Amino acid sequence: MRLMGLPNANRYPEATVTRSADAVVIRFGGKDGEQTMSVPLKYVGGDEEEAELLLLAQLRDIGYRVRRG
Numbered sequence: 001m002r003l004m005g006l007p008n009a010n011r012y013p014e015a016t017v018t019r020s021a022d023a024v025v026i027r028f029g030g031k032d033g034e035q036t037m038s039v040p041l042k043y044v045g046g047d048e049e050e051a052e053l054l055l056l057a058q059l060r061d062i063g064y065r066v067r068r069g
Contacts, residue, residue: 003055007035009063017059018069019052026055027069 012028012035019025024044026037044051052068060066 003058003062006037006059006062013063013065015059015064015066016069017052017056017066019048024048024052024055025069026059028064 007028007030011032012030014029016027016029017024018027019041023038023040026039028035028037041048056066056068
């Protein structure tokens with residue numbers, strides 16, 4: 001998955017990834033509040049759980065503290 005337009009990891013260091021019936025939802029939190037991004041599963045392609053886990057790994061590599069919601 002190509003990640004673009006993410007909030008600054010210094011301002012929103014926490015990233016929680018959850019999967020709903022039709023989307024992967026990323027909730028970023030920090031001292032400036034919260035931001036939410038939603039990616040429709042139709043754009044993820046393939047195995048949805050694998051995409052969720054890969055997203056967690058990518059976010060961690062960028063510098064976010066991640067958890068699976």
